[in-house]
Each structure stands twice: as C-alpha cells, then as structure tokens.
Amino acid sequence: MAALTLKINNQSHTIEADPKMPLLWAIRDLVGLTGTKYGCGIAQCGACTVHLEGTPVRSCSIPVSAAANKNITTIEGLSNDNSHPVQQAWILEQVPQCGYCQSGQIMAATALLKRIPSPNDKDIDTAMLGHICRCGTYPRIRKAIKTASQLMTQKGSTK
Amino acid sequence: MEPLSKNISRRNFIKLSGMTGAALTLGLHLPAQGKEAEIVKPLAADLPGLELNAWISIDTTGKVTITNHRAEMGQGSYQAVPQIIAEELEVDLNQVNIVFGVGNNEKYGSQVTGGSSTVRGSYKNLLRLSASAREMLIEAAAKKWNVNQSECYAENGQVIHKPTGKNLGYGELVEAASKLEPPKNITLKNPKDYKILRKPLPRQDNPQKVNGTAIFGLDFKLPGMMYAVVERSPRFAGKVKSFDDTETKKVPGVKYVLKVNRDVFNNMLEGVAVVADNLWAAMQGRKALRVEWDDTAFAHHSTEDLFEKMRETAKGEIISYRTKGNFSATFEKAEKKIEAFYETPYESHSCMEPLNCTAHVTDEKCEIWGPIQAPDWIQSNLSAHLKLPMEKVTVHMTFLGGGFGRKAFTDYPYEAAMISKEIKAPVQVVWTREDDMTAGPFRPGMVYHCKAGLNNGRISAFEAKMAGQNMGSQEPGADKKGYNDSVTEGLLEPYFNSFPHHSFGDAPLESPIPVMWWRSVYASTNGFAYESFLDELAIEAGKDPLDFRKQHLWEERYQHLISKLEEVSGWKSKKKNDGYGVAITECFSSIVGEVVKVSKGVNGKVKIDKVWAVMDCGWYVNPDIIKAQVEGSIVMALGAATKHATHFKDGLSVEKNFNSYLMPRINEIPEIEVHIIENEEKAGGVGEPGLPPFTPALTNAIFDLTGKRIRVLPFNLEEV
Numbered sequence: 001m002a003a004l005t006l007k008i009n010n011q012s013h014t015i016e017a018d019p020k021m022p023l024l025w026a027i028r029d030l031v032g033l034t035g036t037k038y039g040c041g042i043a044q045c046g047a048c049t050v051h052l053e054g055t056p057v058r059s060c061s062i063p064v065s066a067a068a069n070k071n072i073t074t075i076e077g078l079s080n081d082n083s084h085p086v087q088q089a090w091i092l093e094q095v096p097q098c099g100y101c102q103s104g105q106i107m108a109a110t111a112l113l114k115r116i117p118s119p120n121d122k123d124i125d126t127a128m129l130g131h132i133c134r135c136g137t138y139p140r141i142r143k144a145i146k147t148a149s150q151l152m153t154q155k156g157s158t159k
Numbered sequence: 160m161e162p163l164s165k166n167i168s169r170r171n172f173i174k175l176s177g178m179t180g181a182a183l184t185l186g187l188h189l190p191a192q193g194k195e196a197e198i199v200k201p202l203a204a205d206l207p208g209l210e211l212n213a214w215i216s217i218d219t220t221g222k223v224t225i226t227n228h229r230a231e232m233g234q235g236s237y238q239a240v241p242q243i244i245a246e247e248l249e250v251d252l253n254q255v256n257i258v259f260g261v262g263n264n265e266k267y268g269s270q271v272t273g274g275s276s277t278v279r280g281s282y283k284n285l286l287r288l289s290a291s292a293r294e295m296l297i298e299a300a301a302k303k304w305n306v307n308q309s310e311c312y313a314e315n316g317q318v319i320h321k322p323t324g325k326n327l328g329y330g331e332l333v334e335a336a337s338k339l340e341p342p343k344n345i346t347l348k349n350p351k352d353y354k355i356l357r358k359p360l361p362r363q364d365n366p367q368k369v370n371g372t373a374i375f376g377l378d379f380k381l382p383g384m385m386y387a388v389v390e391r392s393p394r395f396a397g398k399v400k401s402f403d404d405t406e407t408k409k410v411p412g413v414k415y416v417l418k419v420n421r422d423v424f425n426n427m428l429e430g431v432a433v434v435a436d437n438l439w440a441a442m443q444g445r446k447a448l449r450v451e452w453d454d455t456a457f458a459h460h461s462t463e464d465l466f467e468k469m470r471e472t473a474k475g476e477i478i479s480y481r482t483k484g485n486f487s488a489t490f491e492k493a494e495k496k497i498e499a500f501y502e503t504p505y506e507s508h509s510c511m512e513p514l515n516c517t518a519h520v521t522d523e524k525c526e527i528w529g530p531i532q533a534p535d536w537i538q539s540n541l542s543a544h545l546k547l548p549m550e551k552v553t554v555h556m557t558f559l560g561g562g563f564g565r566k567a568f569t570d571y572p573y574e575a576a577m578i579s580k581e582i583k584a585p586v587q588v589v590w591t592r593e594d595d596m597t598a599g600p601f602r603p604g605m606v607y608h609c610k611a612g613l614n615n616g617r618i619s620a621f622e623a624k625m626a627g628q629n630m631g632s633q634e635p636g637a638d639k640k641g642y643n644d645s646v647t648e649g650l651l652e653p654y655f656n657s658f659p660h661h662s663f664g665d666a667p668l669e670s671p672i673p674v675m676w677w678r679s680v681y682a683s684t685n686g687f688a689y690e691s692f693l694d695e696l697a698i699e700a701g702k703d704p705l706d707f708r709k710q711h712l713w714e715e716r717y718q719h720l721i722s723k724l725e726e727v728s729g730w731k732s733k734k735k736n737d738g739y740g741v742a743i744t745e746c747f748s749s750i751v752g753e754v755v756k757v758s759k760g761v762n763g764k765v766k767i768d769k770v771w772a773v774m775d776c777g778w779y780v781n782p783d784i785i786k787a788q789v790e791g792s793i794v795m796a797l798g799a800a801t802k803h804a805t806h807f808k809d810g811l812s813v814e815k816n817f818n819s820y821l822m823p824r825i826n827e828i829p830e831i832e833v834h835i836i837e838n839e840e841k842a843g844g845v846g847e848p849g850l851p852p853f854t855p856a857l858t859n860a861i862f863d864l865t866g867k868r869i870r871v872l873p874f875n876l877e878e879v
Contacts, residue, residue, distance in 0.1 A: 001411065018411075018439065025439045029386075034378035035371015037560070039511055040592045044817035047511060075371035087369040094361055094783055097791055098233030099368030100375060100511040100560025125826035132817060134511045134561050135233045136794025138828040140787070 004068040006031060009077030019065035024048045026064040027074060035075035035103045039132070046131035049104035050074045056111040058130075075103035078110065085155065086110045089148035097135035105131050109145050118149050183333040184216040185292045185341065214285075215244060215292055221316050221330030223250055228260040228270050229277040230532045231364060232510075232562030233791070234846035235784040236277040238362040242780050243282055246355040247289035247348065249313040250329070257363060262527075262534025262554030270535045274680075274747055278780055279842040290348075291341045298342075299335035300327050350778070350839070359783035364558070376515045376530035376557045381585045384517065386438040387578050388445045388589055389419060391430035391598055394810040396671045397454035399429045406447035407433055412440025415582050416448065421574040422540070423600070423673050424633040428570075432578050438589055457671055459810030462604070466502060469606035469668055473500065473626035477664035480642040484660030489620035493612025497699050501609070501688035502871045504804035506602040506677055507820060512560020513595040518575035519585035524551040525576055530559035532567035540569040541576050563795075564676030568600065596820060597812035601805055602677030603628040603668075607688035616700040618711060621658040623647075623689065626666040628674045639667065649682030649744045649851050650689050657711040672807070678795060679847035682746040686851030687800075687858075687872065690742035694859040695868065704859060705730055705741050717743075720752050720775050720836060727834055728754035728771040737768075738864025742855035747844030749776040751789070753852040755829075755860040765861060765879045767797075767829040772849060774833060777840030785845050786833040792849030793831055798823045800854040801876045 006013045008031060015030045027036050027050065036059060039047030043058040050059045051073040059067075078084040082091065086109050096102045105128070112119055112127035119127070124145050133141070216224045225244055231237035241255045262270060293313050300318035301308040310321050319326045350357065367373035392398070404416040415434040420427040431450050435441035490496060516529035525541055527534075534554035542552045559566055575588040590598075605627035612620040625646045632639055643665040647655075655661065677683060697707035709721050724741065725731060733739045736758055743752040753772045760766045772789045779785060802821045806813040814820035833849075858869040861879055869879075 018443075021439045025437075029437055029439070032380075033371070034374070037375075037511075038377060038513070040817050042592075042816055042818060045511070045822075078370065080370075082366055082370055090369045091361060091365050094359075094365065094787065096233075096362070096365050096368040097235075097787060098511065098559060098561045099364070099373055102368055103371050106369060128825045131825070132511065132822045134509060134563075134795070134822070136791035136823075136828075137787070138794060138823075138825045139790055139831055141825060 002065070004064060006064070006067065006072060007069065008033065008072045008074060017064050019063060021064045022060050023050070023062045023064045023067045023072075024059040027059060027072075033074050033076050037100055037103055039101065039104070044132070045101070046104040046108060047101050049107040049131070051107060051111060054111070054114070056108050073107075075107060078106070084110070085151040086113065086144075086148045088151055089144040092147055093140045093144040095137050095140040095144050097137055101131065101133045105133065105141055109141070109148065112145065113149055113152060117152060119145060182216050182218045183292060183295065183337045185288055186214045214288055215248070217292065217329050217333050219330045219333055221254065221328045223248065223255045225255055225257050226260040227257050230270075230534075230556050230559055230562060230566070231259075232530070232532065232559035232566065234277070234788060235362060235781065237364045238360070238784060239278050239780045240285065241363065242355055242360060243278070243285045244289040246353060247286050248293050250316045252355065252360060252363065254316050259556045260534075261556075262538035270533065274844065276747070276844065279748055279844055282778065282780075282842050286347050287345050290345045294342045294345065295336040295339045296329055296332045298339055299332045303327065303332075303335060356780055357782065359781060362784070373558050375512050375560045376517070376528070377512060377560075377589065379517050379528045379557055379587070381517060381519065384585045384587055385414060385434050385436060385582065386441045386589060387432045387434040387575075387586050388438070388441045388591065389430040389432045389574065389594070390445055390448055390450055391421065391594065392428060392452055392454065393597070394452070394454040394457075394459065395428060395599070395673060396426070396457050397429065397452040399431060400451040400453040402431050402451065403449040407444040410435070410440055410444040410447060412436045413444040416444070417578070417581055419574055419577050419581075421570045422544070423570045425635055426633070430574075432588070434578065434582055434586060442591070454810065460670060460672070461808050462505075462806040465604060465668065465670065465807065466606060469604070469626035469666075470500065472666035472668065473606045473608035473624050475666065477624045477666050478640065478642040479662065479664040480644055480646050481655070482662045483655065483658070486620050486622050486660045486662040489660040490610060490612040490622070493614055493619050495613040495699055496610070497613065497696055498610045499692055499695060499870060501607040501691060503605045503684040503687055504872060505604040505672070505807070506799055506803070507596050507599070507805050507814070508561070508563045508565035508677055509596055509820060509822075510559070510561030510563060510565060513592050514566070514571045514590040515588060516572045516575035517585065517587040518572065518579040520545065520576050520580040521583070524553070526553045526555070527572050527576065528555045528557060529572060529575075530562070530566050531556045531572065532559065532562045532564075533569070536567070537569050537572045540573060544573065545576065545580065563678040564680070565600070568675055592817070593815045597815055599812075600673035600675030602683065603630065603672075603674040605684045607685075609688060609692040611692065611696055613696060613700050616702060618658050618696060620660040621654075622662045624664055624666060625685070627668050628670055628672065629665065629667045630674050630676065632667065633673065639669070643667065645681035646685070648680060649685040649746050651712060651717065651743060651745045651750065653712045653714050653717055657713070678792070679746055679850040682744055682847075682851040683796070683799070686742065686744040687854045690744060690852065690855035691858055691870065694740070694742075694855065694862065708741070708743060716775065716838070716840070717750065720750055720773055723834060723836065724752040724754055724771065724773045727773065727832065728756070730754060738860045738862075740856045740858065740860025740863055742852035742859060744848070744851040746848050746851060748841065749774065749843030749845065749848035751775070751848045751852050753793070753856040755853070755856040757857070757860045757864050759864070764877055765864065767857065767876075769830045769832065770853065770856070772831065772833045773836060774849060775836035775838065775840070776843040776845055776848065777838060778842040779835065779845070782835055785835055788845050789833045789849035790831045792847065793853045794823055794828060796850045796853035797827070797857075799873065800857060801873055804873050
C-alpha cells in the first residue's frame with residue numbers, strides 16, 4: 001500500500017492504494033467517480049477510457065501508480081451541466097441506449113475532436129475502433145461526432 | 160369489484176402518498192386474470208393492496224411522478240412509459256419525474272422485461288389511467304368554478320374553462336380531485352390528435368448517460384458494503400471438493416472466503432466467494448485461491464460433439480408441435496423436393512455491464528439492488544429461499560448496462576443474497592467479464608433440418624425440425640417429452656395458411672449448459688433457417704425472392720409491408736453488380752422486413768453497402784426509439800452472423816473475453832435506413848423484432864451476388 005495523489009478533473013485526491021491497482025478501480029472505488037466504467041479489464045472494449053495528460057487511455061490497464069500526479073480527466077470532468085459540445089451532440093443525435101459504454105465513447109470522441117476538429121469517416125473509424133457498443137449505437141456515434149465538430153466550429157472553441 | 164377508493168380516509172391517504180400536502184395518486188388494480196384492470200385511488204393502511212398499485216401521483220405543485228415498473232436496459236421504457244402517460248394526462252414531459260418501481264407482481268402485473276412487452280403489454284391500461292386522472296382534474300375544476308364539465312379541457316398541466324379562458328394548474332386541483340371517484344367511462348384520444356405520442360421526443364434518461372451520473376448496478380454503493388467475487392465451477396455442474404484459502408486470506412482487505420451456491424433453474428451450481436472491503440482486494444484474493452473441483456459426474460461436452468448429436472437427431476423422430484395436412488405424402492409427390500440443414504451457434508449475451516448485484520439480507524428482511532430485468536421473479540425466488548414473506552423482500556432496479564435476456568434471470572441476485580446472509584453485511588457481487596462470458600446461460604446452439612416440396616412454383620409442403628436445447632425444460636424433473644412451441648417463433652403467421660401441408664417439431668438436446676433468452680429468443684435462430692430456406696425455394700421455383708414471398712402472403716398487412724420494402728430499397732432497379740437479399744420475420748406481435756445490399760469492394764471482398772428495414776409494430780410511442788432499436792438489433796445480428804460464437808471444449812467455455820469473442824466495430828457498420836408503417840393494429844414489440852431478419856437477408860444477398868449459400872453461422876465476411 002502506498003499514499004498516492006491523483007489529480008482528477010483539476011482536483012487532488014490523496015488515496016491509499018496498492019500501487020498495482022488499475023487506475024479504473026482507484027477512480028471508481030477509492031475516489032468515488034463512477035462515470036468511468038468497467039467492461040473487460042483487458043483494454044478491449046474502451047468503456048474505461050479517461051484522458052491522461054489529454055490522451056485517451058484505458059484506465060483498466062494502467063496501474064494507479066503510473067497515473068499519480070498526472071492530469072486525469074474523466075467523463076465527470078467534461079462539464080457539470082452537459083454543456084460540452086460532445087455531450088450536446090450525443091443528446092441531439094440521441095446516441096445512448098443502455099448508455100453503459102458511452103462515457104468511454106465520449107472521452108474518445110472528445111480527444112479525437114481536439115486532435116482533428118473536422119474528422120472524416122476514416123478518422124472516426126480509427127479513433128473509435130477500440131470502443132464496443134453492444135446496443136449498436138455506432139451509426140449515431142458517427143453522426144454525433146460530426147455534429148459535435150460543427151457545434152465546436154460554430155462556437156469557435158475546441159474545448 | 161368493490162370500488163376500493165371508498166375505503167380511503169383522508170388521514171391515511173396523505174400518509175400513504177408520503178407527502179405533506181394533498182396529492183392525486185392513481186393506480187391500476189389488477190383483479191383476477193382475464194378481468195379488466197381497475198383504476199383506483201390509494202387505500203387505507205389496513206388495505207395495503209392499493210397503495211402498492213400507485214403509478215401516477217400529482218402533487219400540489221403540479222409535479223407528476225410516474226413509477227416505471229419495467230427495467231431500462233437501453234430499449235427505452237424509461238421514455239416510453241412517461242410518453243404514454245403524458246399524452247392522456249395532458250402534461251409536458253418535463254413536468255414528469257420518473258422513479259423505478261420495486262419488484263411487486265401483484266402491484267404492477269408482470270415486470271419481467273422480456274418479450275418486447277413493456278409497451279404492448281401495458282399501453283391500453285396506461286392510457287386509461289392517465290385519461291382518468293385528467294378527467295378527475297377537469298371535474299374538480301368545473302366544480303370549483305361551478306360550470307359545466309364539458310366547457311372545460313386540460314392542456315399542459317392545467318384545466319382551462321373554454322368560454323372565459325380562466326385556468327387552474329393541476330397542483331391547485333389535486334386536493335379536490337383526490338376526493339372524486341375515477342370516471343366509469345373513458346374515451347381515449349384518436350391517434351391523429353396525439354401531441355406527445357408518435358413524436359421523436361428525446362429520451363429523458365440521456366442527459367444522465369452523457370455525464371456519468373446514471374447509476375448502473377456497478378455504481379450502486381451502500382454504507383459498509385463489502386465486495387465479493389466468486390470462483391465458480393468452470394464446468395457447469397462441478398462441485399467444490401475442497402478449497403485452500405491460505406494465500407487468499409493474506410491479501411490485505413480480504414475478510415471472508417466461503418462456499419456459495421447459485422440457483423440456475425433449480426440446479427444448485429457451486430462456487431467459492433472471496434469477500435473483501437474493496438473490489439480489487441477481492442479480485443487479488445480470488446487469484447490466490449486454490450479450488451479443487453469434482454466434475455466426474457457428467458460428460459465434458461465439446462461444440463463438435465453437441466452439433467454432431469443435433470445433426471443426427473434433426474434427421475430422426477421429432478416431438479411434433481404444429482402440423483396441417485399430410486406433409487410426407489405431399490412432399491413425396493412434389494415436382495421439386497428441396498432439403499437443407501442450417502446451423503446457428505451458442506452465443507453469450509455479453510452485456511457491456513457485466514453481471515453484478517448488491518444484496519443486504521438480515522434475519523427480518525432482504526433488499527436487492529442491481530441491473531435487473533425481472534424484479535418480481537427475484538422477489539418470489541428469494542422469498543421462498545430465504546423463507547421471508549414477500550413484503551420483506553424488496554428488489555430495486557438500477558439502470559441496466561444492457562440486458563438482452565440475461566438479466567431476466569434470478570441466479571446472480573440469489574448468489575448475492577446468500578453471501579450477504581452468510582456474512583451478515585451488505586455486499587456487492589461483481590462478475591468479471593470472464594465470469595460473465597463463460598458461465599452462461601447462453602443462447603442455445605441449433606440445427607435445423609428443412610424440407611419442402613414445390614408444385615407449379617408454389618410451396619405445397621413444408622417441414623422444419625429443430626434440434627437443440629429446450630430453454631423450457633432445464634429444471635430437475637422437468638417434462639422432457641413435451642414439444643417446444645418456439646419452433647415456429649419468427650415465422651410469419653400467414654405461412655401456416657399458405658403452406659397447405661406442413662409440420663413443425665423439435666428434437667431436444669440434453670446438456671448441462673444453461674441456456675436462456677437472447678434478444679429475440681428462438682426467432683433469432685429460426686429466422687435464419689426459415690428465411691434462408693424460403694430464399695432457396697424461391698430460387699428453385701425460378702421466382703424473384705420478394706415476389707415469391709408476396710405470392711405466399713396474401714393478407715393486406717403483409718402485402719403492404721412487402722410493397723414498402725420493395726419501394727424503399729429500390730429492389731426492382733438493382734444494378735448488375737449488386738447483390739440484394741430480403742427476409743421478413745414476425746415476433747412479439749411485430750413484423751419486420753429487411754433488405755440488405757452487398758457488393759464487391761476493390762479488394763474483391765464482399766462488403767455490406769446498406770440495410771433497409773421496414774417495421775410494422777402497430778400502435779407505437781416514439782419513432783426515434785424504434786429506429787434506434789432496429790439499428791441496434793441489426794448491429795447485434797451482424798455480430799452473431801459474422802463475428803462471434805461461444806464454443807465448448809472439454810466441458811469448458813472457450814471464449815472468455817472480447818479478445819476472442821469478437822464484436823462488430825464502428826468501421827464494420829453499414830448504413831441503416833428504418834421505416835415505420837403507420838396503421839391501427841395493436842402495439843407490437845420494438846426491442847427485439849428487428850434482429851431476426853437481418854442475418855438471412857444478408858446471406859440471401861451474398862447468394863444473389865456470389866451464388867454461394869451460407870447455411871452455418873457464424874461466417875467470416877472476409878472469406879466469402
């Protein structure tokens with residue numbers, strides 16, 4: 001066990017954890033942010049995606065010690081009022097069904113749009129390939145990413 | 160029935176509605192089977208039945224609270240139920256607050272969220288209930304104003320007096336309305352006048368699902384809650400011979416290690432639970448656990464053995480279910496005789512949220528929270544096993560991260576309850592992805608043996624034999640000789656008239672593999688066999704597959720669906736290098752036709768260009784949810800057709816996680832266009848019926864393009 005500091009959504013949390021514990025469980029069980037989901041535990045489904053220093057990573061496969069003192073963003077950190085363009089687009093296009101995988105999908109889409117503000121279909125495929133949706137919302141995810149891109153252009157923001 | 164509202168005393172009413180002010184609360188009382196549901200108001204405390212019936216409650220601020228008695232697993236009951244109620248109640252959806260009902264069969268009727276039944280099973284009662292509340296509010300206003308009730312109408316949460324324009328909000332009327340009797344006769348709106356129903360209104364649950372605040376089973380926490388993971392017998396019927404927990408107990412945080420049973424269709428399957436104060440510790444403790452299993456008492460099956468057996472039995476004697484005329488004699492005399500076998504694999508549900516359940520059992524009561532499709536079943540199962548009265552067992556539904564049939568089952572709450580009882584503390588049992596994928600219950604593997612005779616280009620005789628496990632006879636002592644009436648699931652009803660001689664039956668397979676409903680159940684496999692076979696018959700008859708179906712489906716409803724399918728897909732104007740395939744199936748009272756277009760890509764490989772779906776589900780609520788459900792059904796079918804299957808080797812499940820049980824990904828999804836038929840038929844299901852036609856439409860399209868007939872699933876699209 002070790003005392004570690006996690007910087008999540010611009011807030012510092014000091015936790016006592018086994019350094020080998022995956023970041024996912026530290027975020028969910030020790031910090032108490034449950035928006036980040038467990039889906040497979042082996043980086044195959046993308047449900048646990050968070051941003052580590054701005055890059056999307058699979059929190060189920062990163063030891064918590066490797067994320068200590070780094071900037072982590074989870075779904076809860078996008079906005080507190082669903083005002084982020086990706087969240088807005090997800091609602092406009094009515095993407096979620098069960099909704100379980102959507103935190104990960106949204107975190108991946110947000111990172112994509114930061115990198116490529118107007119992604120084409122191929123860019124979307126590449127960025128979203130690691131994310132499984134068992135409800136089959138893929139067609140709407142594609143649409144929503146394009147809608148989010150437009151919303152961002154309108155706002156002149158790539159938050 | 161005695162009008163129950165007579166028994167309400169004002170004091171009790173307020174107490175029961177749980178509010179400090181007055182409220183109008185209306186519920187459905189479900190009398191003996193076959194009788195119409197009664198609309199009632201809360202009962203006095205000494206008559207607890209009625210308070211439990213509550214569905215709609217309007218408080219003095221005009222806020223409406225609706226109890227959603229069904230699970231929300233993505234299919235949209237969370238939106239559909241309020242949308243139905245808001246229409247006849249004349250309120251804005253934003254005025255409506257939704258809470259999940261707890262398990263209670265007597266209160267809500269069946270809550271088993273399966274068979275695409277939420278809307279089709281309850282919409283008429285919901286419409287009547289909300290219209291009753293509206294009429295009582297109008298009556299209360301008319302009395303207050305001392306005007307004729309017919310001069311008043313309700314709109315947007317208020318009652319308006321037409322001649323003068325004066326109005327009163329529902330909140331101001333609930334107290335007076337609560338003293339009135341529900342009206343005897345209710346006239347429901349003409350669908351043409353709907354303002355909320357049939358509109359693509361955004362789902363109420365989505366804001367929570369894009370910011371991480373929606374609470375799924377795994378997100379639920381209780382003070383002092385422990386976490387458990389269970390090492391379950393890797394072979395289904397294995398028994399715990401012994402276990403060594405020396406190393407497990409050394410893991411910091413691990414508190415208990417105990418043997419636990421799981422009730423799977425009354426078969427007690429065994430496991431060893433590791434309980435810790437955090438999940439990671441429980442997982443680490445489990446890794447260190449050594450369990451010795453006794454699995455000598457049963458055969459260790461493999462996929463090859465199972466299918467070999469099914470192929471054999473599908474050729475032989477069957478248990479007959481539905482027959483007409485004389486199949487054998489007609490078949491023998493037919494001008495053309497066609498015979499084919501089709502095979503569909505075992506499949507895992509693999510919901511994105513792995514199974515989990517939180518339980519708190521004490522000597523006096525049991526409380527359950529989790530992603531649950533059938534709260535009422537769990538209530539009665541646990542009441543019996545824990546020997547607690549029904550009212551002491553409370554089952555709460557969280558949001559479900561997928562269900563697809565798997566979460567309609569009582570085994571995982573049972574297991575959680577037993578652990579909680581043993582350790583005398585609240586516990587959350589978490590299944591890892593591997594646990595979830597390997598334990599089943601699975602969709603059963605199936606082999607179909609189809610035979611048909613053609614005379615003058617028409618089907619004169621049709622026979623289908625289905626070999627595979629019967630989901631209905633897995634309990635110890637179950638009748639193994641009964642027929643499986645699911646053998647005709649998915650087949651369009653008019654075919655039973657147009658096939659003059661037919662025979663349907665099954666040859667059940669005995670196996671310890673637990674099997675269960677998987678989205679659209681038997682239709683998901685029957686549909687592939689029957690709609691592929693019909694395509695083969697059309698080709699043999701020298702007919703266009705769509706025309707051939709039209710010729711055998713003369714009812715107007717079906718003719719209309721086929722014409723629509725033909726029109727939207729451009730079936731008649733297909734280009735030379737395109738392959739087109741069609742399939743139409745019917746299940747849960749909805750008919751769905753799908754056309755798939757395929758072509759060869761630049762690399763020479765077959766690619767899916769587009770899917771057109773036409774859904775006829777009769778009376779409906781929300782067109783956008785229907786479209787979403789059909790899209791999702793098609794994607795799920797695509798996975799089962801071309802990506803994944805569960806195999807067994809030496810009695811063990813082979814595929815354990817998404818690195819071997821492969822899912823369709825975003826780059827593999829074709830364009831999908833969904834059309835909804837407008838008619839006045841009864842409401843049919845929405846969550847499942849879009850699934851069965853996709854796979855045969857795809858393989859029929861591949862045949863059209865390449866001449867290659869696919870009869871075994873799954874197949875690799877890359878290798879066609």
